Amino acid sequence: xxxxxxxxxxxxxxxxxxxxxxxxxxxxxxxxxxxxxxxxxxxxxxxxxxxxxxxxxxxxxxxxxxxxxxxxxxxxxxxxxxxxxxxxxxxxxxxxxxxxxxxxxxxxxxxxxxxxxxxxxxxxxxxxxxxxxxxxxxxxxxxxxxxxxxxxxxxxxxxxxxxxxxxxxxxxxxxxxxxxxxxxxxxxxxxxxxxxxxxxxxxxxxxxxxxxxxxxxxxxxxxxxxxxxxxxxxxxxxxxxxxxxxxxxxxxxxxxxxxxxxxxxxxxxxxxxxxxxxxxxxxxxxxxxxxxxxxxxxxxxxxxxxxxxxxxxxxxxxxxxxxxxxxxxxxxxxxxxxxxxxxxxxxxxxxxxxxxxxxxxxxxxxxxxxxxxxxxxxxxxxxxxxxxxxxxxxxxxxxxxxxxxxxxxxxxxxxxxxxxxxxxxxxxxxxxxxxxxxxxxxxxxxxxxxxxxxxxxxxxxxxxxxxxxxxxxxxxxxxxxxxxxxxxxxxxxxxxxxxxxxxxxxxxxxxxxxxxxxxxxxxxxxxxxx
Numbered sequence: 043x044x045x046x047x048x049x050x051x052x053x054x055x056x057x058x059x060x061x062x063x064x065x066x067x068x069x070x071x072x073x074x075x076x077x078x079x080x081x082x083x084x085x086x087x088x089x090x091x092x093x094x095x096x097x098x099x100x101x102x103x104x105x106x107x108x109x110x111x112x113x114x115x116x117x118x119x120x121x122x123x124x125x126x127x128x129x130x131x132x133x134x135x136x137x138x139x140x141x142x143x144x145x146x147x148x149x150x151x152x153x154x155x156x157x158x159x160x161x162x163x164x165x166x167x168x169x170x171x172x173x174x175x176x177x178x179x180x181x182x183x184x185x186x187x188x189x190x191x192x193x194x195x196x197x198x199x200x201x202x203x204x205x206x207x208x209x210x211x212x213x214x215x216x217x218x219x220x221x222x223x224x225x226x227x228x229x230x231x232x233x234x235x236x237x238x239x240x241x242x243x244x245x246x247x248x249x250x251x252x253x254x255x256x257x258x259x260x261x262x263x264x265x266x267x268x269x270x271x272x273x274x275x276x277x278x279x280x281x282x283x284x285x286x287x288x289x290x291x292x293x294x295x296x297x298x299x300x301x302x303x304x305x306x307x308x309x310x311x312x313x314x315x316x317x318x319x320x321x322x323x324x325x326x327x328x329x330x331x332x333x334x335x336x337x338x339x340x341x342x343x344x345x346x347x348x349x350x351x352x353x354x355x356x357x358x359x360x361x362x363x364x365x366x367x368x369x370x371x372x373x374x375x376x377x378x379x380x381x382x383x384x385x386x387x388x389x390x391x392x393x394x395x396x397x398x399x400x401x402x403x404x405x406x407x408x409x410x411x412x413x414x415x416x417x418x419x420x421x422x423x424x425x426x427x428x429x430x431x432x433x434x435x436x437x438x439x440x441x442x443x444x445x446x447x448x449x450x451x452x453x454x455x456x457x458x459x460x461x462x463x464x465x466x467x468x469x470x471x472x473x474x475x476x477x478x479x480x481x482x483x484x485x486x487x488x489x490x491x492x493x494x495x496x497x498x499x500x501x502x503x504x505x506x507x508x509x510x511x512x513x514x515x516x517x518x519x520x521x522x523x524x525x526x527x528x529x530x531x532x533x534x535x536x537x538x539x540x541x542x543x544x545x546x547x548x549x550x551x552x553x554x555x556x557x558x559x560x561x562x563x564x565x566x567x568x569x570x571x572x
Contacts, residue, residue: 264294
């Protein structure tokens with residue numbers, strides 16, 4: 043019974059559950075105190091996010107503020123009982139937090155402050171400047187903030203004061219952080235956050251010296267922040283850098299290069315939006331991590347012929363992702379451990395692209411690949427489908443852009459003798475105009491009939507199908523998909539009745555039928571079977 047399970051068994055059970063499986067955790071909370079505590083610990087690992095389905099997520103701000111001392115509460119003017127800041131709480135929630143996302147914190151703070159506006163007293167516009175305490179935030183030192191009015195200045199200072207307090211609670215009650223996201227909270231606030239980031243890093247280095255992931259927005263002022271990080275953390279596993287757009291010089295690349303070189307075993311690197319002239323130098327610094335690098339992603343970056351040559355040193359790569367970069371620069375390499383390859387079309391490039399190089403890359407590494415995502419220009423889709431079909435015999439997951447009947451016919455043609463190990467199939471993008479829906483109906487029927495037998499998850503949510511097509515599909519299959527997602531034009535209850543009918547007739551165990559979102563007059567539907 044669950045009540046008598048030893049701690050080590052419980053731990054194995056919870057290790058098996060995905061950290062983002064909120065529904066499961068919320069159910070386990072109700073079992074008993076041990077199950078509840080284990081669930082709470084995992085739910086609070088990453089409490090700061092912007093998932094819209096959690097409409098009351100801002101309330102976690104009240105929970106964290108409950109751990110402040112009375113002096114700090116008075117300073118922030120949050121002593122009113124109507125603010126729902128409890129005097130006692132069941133668990134030491136801040137000690138469970140392993141990821142800080144400053145953008146999400148500011149987002150939740152904004153909502154919390156707005157909802158409590160009528161309860162909290164109105165403060166003077168210069169309150170935080172004239173009532174500065176011995177906390178991390180030093181409002182009198184922030185002289186270069188880009189704000190227009192005193193009210194705007196106060197709003198930003200208030201958010202900083204609350205972020206300061208939240209960071210104090212978490213760093214004081216927590217052994218070590220694992221993930222830190224220093225994203226750009228708001229355009230008007232970022233100048234204020236720059237010195238604040240530097241100060242919080244240096245204020246409690248022990249809280250950050252076990253970091254495994256850093257995700258940050260990089261501009262001219264980042265080298266100083268990275269210099270602080272280089273002093274305290276050298277065992278990062280993952281770095282995601284989003285560069286400031288439209289800045290092409292004086293980016294302080296030396297600081298970034300030194301930061302990368304200071305790491306011992308980087309495994310995952312993502313670069314987004316670099317427009318400077320030293321990309322090759324940044325990439326070459328990754329040669330120091332060639333022994334451990336497993337994932338490399340690059341998006342929206344102007345690169346030359348030599349910028350990706352460093353990948354030839356990275357023989358342990360398991361995932362490559364190229365997003366909206368010129369294909370002629372993709373390294374024609376052989377990566378014996380590569381499992382995932384993702385290529386997104388460089389739609390903004392106005393000169394001729396040599397698509398033979400990604401085709402050569404697929405030919406070289408296809409036998410290793412288990413997952414592919416290809417969102418490429420329609421002109422080259424046919425040759426790409428042929429190359430994938432002949433070069434990737436072990437493919438388990440495929441995401442592909444289909445924009446014409448010819449492309450779909452080419453894909454279907456290979457279903458009989460290729461893609462025999464395929465379990466996940468996702469077709470992206472619309473194809474055909476409004477007056478071609480009958481043609482789409484016909485080719486979808488053929489598509490349904492020839493789907494590889496091992497496919498368990500099918501996502502065609504960019505295609506609109508009707509109740510007759512769905513009925514034809516359910517009639518012809520012997521076993522249901524585990525997950526099936528599509529766009530439906532019609533009454534939702536029709537789908538529920540139809541799925542229930544076939545599930546009873548064929549003894550299928552249905553898990554759920556529900557709309558996930560709406561598109562004009564259509565609904566995106568997800569059906570799940572056990």
